[in-house]
Amino acid sequence: MTTPPQSAWRPGLRESALYDRNVIAEIQRAAREGIYDIRGFGAKRRVPHFDDLLLLGASVSRYPLEGYRERCDTDVVLGTRFARKPLELRIPITIAGMSFGALSAPAKEALGRGASEMGTSTTTGDGGMTAEEREHSKLLVYQVLPSRYGVNPDDLRAADAIEVVVGQGAKPGGGGMLLGHKISDRVAGMRGLPVGIDQRSACRHPDWTGPDDLEIKIGELREITDWEKPVFVKVGATRTYYDVALAVKAGADVVVVDGMQGGTAATQDVFIEHVGIPTLAAVRLAVEALQDLDMHRRVQLIVSGGIRTGADVAKALAMGADAVSIGVAAIIALGDNSPEHEDDYQALGTSAGYYDDWQAGRDPAGISTQEEELAARLDPELGGRRVANYLRVLTLETQTLARACGKSHVHNLEPEDLVALTIEAAAMARVPLAGTDWIPGFHSAD
Numbered sequence: 001m002t003t004p005p006q007s008a009w010r011p012g013l014r015e016s017a018l019y020d021r022n023v024i025a026e027i028q029r030a031a032r033e034g035i036y037d038i039r040g041f042g043a044k045r046r047v048p049h050f051d052d053l054l055l056l057g058a059s060v061s062r063y064p065l066e067g068y069r070e071r072c073d074t075d076v077v078l079g080t081r082f083a084r085k086p087l088e089l090r091i092p093i094t095i096a097g098m099s100f101g102a103l104s105a106p107a108k109e110a111l112g113r114g115a116s117e118m119g120t121s122t123t124t125g126d127g128g129m130t131a132e133e134r135e136h137s138k139l140l141v142y143q144v145l146p147s148r149y150g151v152n153p154d155d156l157r158a159a160d161a162i163e164v165v166v167g168q169g170a171k172p173g174g175g176g177m178l179l180g181h182k183i184s185d186r187v188a189g190m191r192g193l194p195v196g197i198d199q200r201s202a203c204r205h206p207d208w209t210g211p212d213d214l215e216i217k218i219g220e221l222r223e224i225t226d227w228e229k230p231v232f233v234k235v236g237a238t239r240t241y242y243d244v245a246l247a248v249k250a251g252a253d254v255v256v257v258d259g260m261q262g263g264t265a266a267t268q269d270v271f272i273e274h275v276g277i278p279t280l281a282a283v284r285l286a287v288e289a290l291q292d293l294d295m296h297r298r299v300q301l302i303v304s305g306g307i308r309t310g311a312d313v314a315k316a317l318a319m320g321a322d323a324v325s326i327g328v329a330a331i332i333a334l335g336d337n338s339p340e341h342e343d344d345y346q347a348l349g350t351s352a353g354y355y356d357d358w359q360a361g362r363d364p365a366g367i368s369t370q371e372e373e374l375a376a377r378l379d380p381e382l383g384g385r386r387v388a389n390y391l392r393v394l395t396l397e398t399q400t401l402a403r404a405c406g407k408s409h410v411h412n413l414e415p416e417d418l419v420a421l422t423i424e425a426a427a428m429a430r431v432p433l434a435g436t437d438w439i440p441g442f443h444s445a446d
């Protein structure tokens with residue numbers, strides 16, 4: 001969706017809260033085109049998020065760590081439950097699954113380069129594994145999605161971990177979209193599709209229907225990979241408590257929970273904005289499910305959906321996540337929405353900072369496109385350096401905050417280090433409203 005022109009306010013012009021300019025423009029667009037709006041990016045409306053939490057730095061009652069001399073470690077091991085070769089990451093921030101097809105080959109390569117430089121993993125996506133991505137990713141998580149595009153035993157064995165995708169936060173219960181103009185010869189070849197025809201990938205796996213079948217599927221994946229690789233299960237955040245419990249029951253080594261703000265390359269706007277629960281609520285429910293099963297820290301939890309800063313990372317870890325994953329922020333770090341492409345954005349009827357037509361394949365930054373000329377604009381080495389820099393900053397910020405809370409490892413952050421700014425956030429995160437001991441909706445046993 002492009003941004004409507006912002007006409008200057010004059011006395012007497014009163015905008016409706018119900019029918020604001022975006023709502024009016026969308027009704028007009030729907031009347032004109034007769035099809036729902038599809039776009040990339042994540043939810044744009046405001047929902048309770050990590051910004052609504054604050055960390056309690058140390059003072060007299062707690063002792064902070066000195067940044068220059070005292071360590072604050074950041075390493076994390078994913079897949080300690082069953083896998084013979086768990087993933088050992090230097091930082092608790094991973095790159096989320098984004099498909100080749102949605103993203104260009106240089107973009108996928110750049111994400112791998114950036115992640116590898118920082119000692120973390122990147123993830124394939126709907127559409128399979130590209131050779132460049134494998135070559136430049138020291139640790140690569142391989143997605144098995146309902147579409148089964150590109151899934152084959154050789155690539156499963158070539159991966160470092162496997163992620164069974166049940167759903168995404170941007171569209172829990174929904175399938176994938178790849179519009180025809182992004183289905184190039186190479187994308188079509190990898191997915192076994194005709195060139196240039198819109199494709200919609202399935203919303204559910206064809207070979208299992210529930211947790212018992214999922215257990216069999218996970219068993220198959222383990223056998224194919226000789227019990228070496230950790231198996232992740234990724235769910236979009238909805239009935240998170242039960243979904244996480246069932247994923248654990250089915251044998252997941254790692255559960256990935258993607259909140260409703262999670263990014264997407266191409267989904268109906270109505271889906272992005274109206275389905276699922278905020279990441280903040282999802283983290284807490286996921287941790288509770290793991291704790292109730294005595295599996296917290298034994299099955300690792302990765303959280304995604306709107307992670308932008310070290311503060312988001314620190315708060316997610318304090319709530320009990322083992323690691324976080326980033327999608328949209330990684331793409332922005334690569335160069336998406338950069339002012340250097342402003343003229344091109346204007347020509348597309350949008351502007352740097354608003355571009356979300358990632359489904360359209362005309363990305364001036366060469367990231368969400370399959371047009372060779374556009375894709376060639378992204379230098380994978382430069383892109384990789386930018387991603388690494390961004391990951392470095394996220395890590396430094398997380399460490400700074402953890403040290404201020406007196407922690408020698410970022411995983412020592414805990415809910416007790418958090419307070420909420422709003423009643424909603426207090427209830428969702430189950431931490432007290434700042435300056436009170438009140439957690440709405442929480443009744444202690446006594």
Ligand SMILES: Cc1cc2nc3c(=O)[nH]c(=O)nc-3n(C[C@H](O)[C@H](O)[C@H](O)COP(=O)(O)O)c2cc1C
Pocket residue numbers: 040041042096097098099102103124125126127143165167168169234258261262263264265304305306307325326327328329331358
């Ligand atoms: C361009 C793009 C493509 C994506 N493709 C996939 C995909 O193929 N498979 C998948 O499980 N999730 C996909 N996602 C969702 C991400 O894996 C992740 O869940 C989400 O981006 C996390 O939220 P964040 O973008 O706010 O960090 C995609 C996201 C984006 C932005």
